[in-house]
Amino acid sequence: MISPRKTLHFSPPQWVIFGFIIFIIIGTILLALPQASADGESVGFLDALFMAVSAVCVTGLAVLEPGGDFSAFGQVIIMVLVQLGGLGFMVFGVTVAILVGKVMGMKYRLLLQPTTNTFSARGIIRLAMTILLLALSLEAITAIILTIRWSSELGWAEAAYFALFHSVMAFNNAGFTLFDNSMENYIGDPVVNLSLSVLFIVGGLGFMVLVDLFRKRSLRRLSLHSKLVLVTSAILLVGGSFFLFIVGLFNPATEGLSLSERLWSAYFQSATARSAGFNTFDISSMLVASQFFIIVLMFIGASTGGTGGGIKTNTFAILVLATINTFRSGHQVHAFHRKIALETVMRALAVVVSSLAWIIGATLLLTITEDIYNVHFLTTLFDVVSAFSTAGLSMGLTEELSPIGKVIMMITMFVGRLGPLTLAYALTYKQSPSKISYPEDKVLIG
Amino acid sequence: MISPRKTLHFSPPQWVIFGFIIFIIIGTILLALPQASADGESVGFLDALFMAVSAVCVTGLAVLEPGGDFSAFGQVIIMVLVQLGGLGFMVFGVTVAILVGKVMGMKYRLLLQPTTNTFSARGIIRLAMTILLLALSLEAITAIILTIRWSSELGWAEAAYFALFHSVMAFNNAGFTLFDNSMENYIGDPVVNLSLSVLFIVGGLGFMVLVDLFRKRSLRRLSLHSKLVLVTSAILLVGGSFFLFIVGLFNPATEGLSLSERLWSAYFQSATARSAGFNTFDISSMLVASQFFIIVLMFIGASTGGTGGGIKTNTFAILVLATINTFRSGHQVHAFHRKIALETVMRALAVVVSSLAWIIGATLLLTITEDIYNVHFLTTLFDVVSAFSTAGLSMGLTEELSPIGKVIMMITMFVGRLGPLTLAYALTYKQSPSKISYPEDKVLIG
Numbered sequence: 001m002i003s004p005r006k007t008l009h010f011s012p013p014q015w016v017i018f019g020f021i022i023f024i025i026i027g028t029i030l031l032a033l034p035q036a037s038a039d040g041e042s043v044g045f046l047d048a049l050f051m052a053v054s055a056v057c058v059t060g061l062a063v064l065e066p067g068g069d070f071s072a073f074g075q076v077i078i079m080v081l082v083q084l085g086g087l088g089f090m091v092f093g094v095t096v097a098i099l100v101g102k103v104m105g106m107k108y109r110l111l112l113q114p115t116t117n118t119f120s121a122r123g124i125i126r127l128a129m130t131i132l133l134l135a136l137s138l139e140a141i142t143a144i145i146l147t148i149r150w151s152s153e154l155g156w157a158e159a160a161y162f163a164l165f166h167s168v169m170a171f172n173n174a175g176f177t178l179f180d181n182s183m184e185n186y187i188g189d190p191v192v193n194l195s196l197s198v199l200f201i202v203g204g205l206g207f208m209v210l211v212d213l214f215r216k217r218s219l220r221r222l223s224l225h226s227k228l229v230l231v232t233s234a235i236l237l238v239g240g241s242f243f244l245f246i247v248g249l250f251n252p253a254t255e256g257l258s259l260s261e262r263l264w265s266a267y268f269q270s271a272t273a274r275s276a277g278f279n280t281f282d283i284s285s286m287l288v289a290s291q292f293f294i295i296v297l298m299f300i301g302a303s304t305g306g307t308g309g310g311i312k313t314n315t316f317a318i319l320v321l322a323t324i325n326t327f328r329s330g331h332q333v334h335a336f337h338r339k340i341a342l343e344t345v346m347r348a349l350a351v352v353v354s355s356l357a358w359i360i361g362a363t364l365l366l367t368i369t370e371d372i373y374n375v376h377f378l379t380t381l382f383d384v385v386s387a388f389s390t391a392g393l394s395m396g397l398t399e400e401l402s403p404i405g406k407v408i409m410m411i412t413m414f415v416g417r418l419g420p421l422t423l424a425y426a427l428t429y430k431q432s433p434s435k436i437s438y439p440e441d442k443v444l445i446g
Numbered sequence: 447m448i449s450p451r452k453t454l455h456f457s458p459p460q461w462v463i464f465g466f467i468i469f470i471i472i473g474t475i476l477l478a479l480p481q482a483s484a485d486g487e488s489v490g491f492l493d494a495l496f497m498a499v500s501a502v503c504v505t506g507l508a509v510l511e512p513g514g515d516f517s518a519f520g521q522v523i524i525m526v527l528v529q530l531g532g533l534g535f536m537v538f539g540v541t542v543a544i545l546v547g548k549v550m551g552m553k554y555r556l557l558l559q560p561t562t563n564t565f566s567a568r569g570i571i572r573l574a575m576t577i578l579l580l581a582l583s584l585e586a587i588t589a590i591i592l593t594i595r596w597s598s599e600l601g602w603a604e605a606a607y608f609a610l611f612h613s614v615m616a617f618n619n620a621g622f623t624l625f626d627n628s629m630e631n632y633i634g635d636p637v638v639n640l641s642l643s644v645l646f647i648v649g650g651l652g653f654m655v656l657v658d659l660f661r662k663r664s665l666r667r668l669s670l671h672s673k674l675v676l677v678t679s680a681i682l683l684v685g686g687s688f689f690l691f692i693v694g695l696f697n698p699a700t701e702g703l704s705l706s707e708r709l710w711s712a713y714f715q716s717a718t719a720r721s722a723g724f725n726t727f728d729i730s731s732m733l734v735a736s737q738f739f740i741i742v743l744m745f746i747g748a749s750t751g752g753t754g755g756g757i758k759t760n761t762f763a764i765l766v767l768a769t770i771n772t773f774r775s776g777h778q779v780h781a782f783h784r785k786i787a788l789e790t791v792m793r794a795l796a797v798v799v800s801s802l803a804w805i806i807g808a809t810l811l812l813t814i815t816e817d818i819y820n821v822h823f824l825t826t827l828f829d830v831v832s833a834f835s836t837a838g839l840s841m842g843l844t845e846e847l848s849p850i851g852k853v854i855m856m857i858t859m860f861v862g863r864l865g866p867l868t869l870a871y872a873l874t875y876k877q878s879p880s881k882i883s884y885p886e887d888k889v890l891i892g
């Protein structure tokens with residue numbers, strides 16, 4: 001006999017998936033209302049669903065223009081879905097998972113809390129509230145700055161509305177914009193460049209790193225996870241800017257740009273590729289070298305437990321460290337004088353293998369479903385990686401998707417946002433505690 | 447004081463690299479001779495070097511046509527280089543490494559001999575001779591079959607010469623042909639399809655699997671390594687044929703083909719992608735879906751210790767098994783009732799990460815060096831993966847390479863043939879024995 005209580009007993013990953021699906025369903029219904037559409041006529045079920053998935057998964061890939069095709073009501077719904085799927089998931093999803101994990105066994109604690117294992121349940125909730133307040137304050141401050149910046153061209157009311165919308169998008173690493181060319185008008189604008197990028201970089205660092213920074217206030221005393229995330233993010237940001245700047249010099253499409261515009265553009269595109277999704281330079285006008293490079297950056301993405309996607313900087317760092325260790329015939333993977341558990345490395349491997357498998361599979365399918373005779377391969381690969389990494393940048397495939405192509409991309413965003421590990425654990429969850437005990441410092445994967 | 451004996455003390459991987467470089471140098475000098483060229487004028491240093499590297503690395507990518515640009519003398523040199531770099535490396539390289547490994551410590555034995563650890567030194571040499579004889583017999587038998595097949599169209603003398611050349615190429619998984627359109631004239635020919643593919647499939651299985659099959663003569667008693675190689679190869683061959691057959695149905699370029707030609711073509715292209723390099727259907731006339739799929743097959747490649755390239759079927763199998771194990775929250779990676787050592791999984795990880803890194807880096811470089819303004823991305827990626835996996839198939843980039851592009855591709859072939867692990871061990875070799883002992887059954891990686 002199965003008791004009703006038992007059948008409703010979800011594991012934390014199952015709760016997360018359940019929550020995402022509920023938000024997507026409600027979002028779809030609301031976005032399909034005639035009131036949500038700019039012309040008063042429903043945008044239709046499939047496109048409403050696509051936009052809801054893209055919003056809840058904080059991707060920003062769009063089959064319709066948030067600015068042109070939706071009413072203010074529709075735009076507010078998108079904004080709320082993004083805030084729930086990004087900041088909401090970051091603060092509540094992770095907190096609940098940690099708390100439930102404390103009750104339910106080692107597994108989720110290993111997965112989620114390298115820096116929080118000394119906290120009481122009450123302490124964690126207080127911390128979550130602190131992060132939530134911090135995030136909302138950051139969004140508010142940025143909104144004020146952007147209101148001032150845009151007041152002269154848009155007027156105060158519209159400037160404030162645009163500022164709020166894009167601040168929410170930025171912190172949540174969702175690439176929707178109300179402009180019809182993203183941020184391309186502001187390629188050399190320090191205010192727009194800095195305010196947006198600070199938000200999406202902070203949002204992408206993840207709950208645990210923010211908690212760690214908040215508590216320790218000293219770089220040296222940070223956890224291994226935080227150190228790896230911060231160092232990897234910095235290297236990718238600087239290295240990526242440098243590469244895009246150099247290649248950009250050879251691009252005829254950049255001819256009219258000043259040196260400062262080139263520098264801002266290289267910085268912004270390097271930062272946005274790792275999951276924010278805004279752009280100040282048209283991606284399809286870039287040279288192929290830069291486009292392919294951005295695919296790699298998108299694939300790596302932001303960091304675990306944040307509003308960004310990709311395999312994550314921490315996963316990437318573990319893969320690199322494990323590879324170097326094997327090449328040196330070393331006996332343990334280590335960084336910053338800490339050993340990294342083999343289980344962590346195995347998770348990194350599982351994440352990268354399954355992510356590659358999904359991207360390859362989805363790309364193969366789309367090369368068949370989307371105009372099999374006239375496929376522009378790089379465009380397809382770019383948009384698939386963008387969807388999986390919830391980056392939101394596009395080379396143009398997304399706006400021309402067939403219905404089946406939309407379904408493939410929606411599932412790709414969903415799988416990419418939740419991560420292969422979360423999905424796998426949701427499907428295979430058993431309540432058995434781990435048989436192994438780990439003395440090492442832990443790094444998050446996935 | 448350093449004794450002269452000490453300075454000449456190479457580790458096994460260093461000997462392998464040294465041997466490859468010597469063969470390449472001698473090959474380059476001979477191929478650059480006016481006598482090696484079809485028109486009596488030297489083909490030039492750089493192209494001679496490229497062809498020598500491609501031959502010794504059993505790739506088959508060609509900046510010149512072996513049939514049209516080289517004399518019979520030049521073609522025989524290519525044939526000898528291929529035989530040395532393929533069969534020679536397979537038999538002598540591996541044997542020497544095992545023998546030296548027995549003397550020098552655990553490391554190379556772990557790397558090289560899952561099935562040979564019960565052999566005495568004399569036993570290994572006898573086995574190597576057996577494999578050598580088996581390979582030469584297979585080449586000879588195939589040469590006789592192809593001589594008969596081609597005698598009517600080429601005459602007996604030329605048929606015999608062509609048959610020998612292509613048999614040597616096939617066993618060594620080197621894709622050079624004397625025809626100007628590879629094997630496209632024989633798309634539906636069972637004799638050519640079967641005789642060549644049996645050779646390159648057997649050559650690609652690797653020394654250890656052949657030894658194992660030769661000794662055990664029973665599928666069930668094979669080592670874990672052999673089972674993984676055989677099962678993975680079979681799945682890839684059948685699955686690959688199926689995919690290419692289905693997608694081929696939608697390709698207007700296949701319109702004139704009969705069903706049997708379609709089936710042979712799907713089988714042959716599926717088999718050849720995993721490192722042989724011949725083709726019976728023009729790769730550039732395929733649909734993008736098939737081209738991308740072939741890139742994936744090339745990347746996986748053949749098996750460790752054979753004449754093929756890629757990350758290897760065994761590495762691929764380990765990655766898949768480790769990923770599934772992690773998804774299931776399993777405590778050990780296993781297959782066929784055998785546990786797989788974590789060190790093996792770590793090696794697989796190092797191979798796939800470094801291979802991806804090399805391919806991404808080389809592709810990025812070539813998108814810059816080869817006509818930065820007009821890059822056909824898929825063509826570049828295809829030829830880079832083909833070079834790294836020593837597959838030898840081309841979508842056209844190779845024949846149009848700039849001098850710097852040729853250098854990038856040559857280094858890519860060299861790194862791909864020797865494998866990242868061999869190169870890394872050559873650079874970091876220390877004579878310290880491993881501190882860990884492994885009770886599990888081993889699987890080769892690299």
Ligand SMILES: [K+]
Binds near residue numbers: 173391
């Ligand atoms: K995004």
Ligand SMILES: [K+]
Binds near residue numbers: 504505506620
């Ligand atoms: K080959």
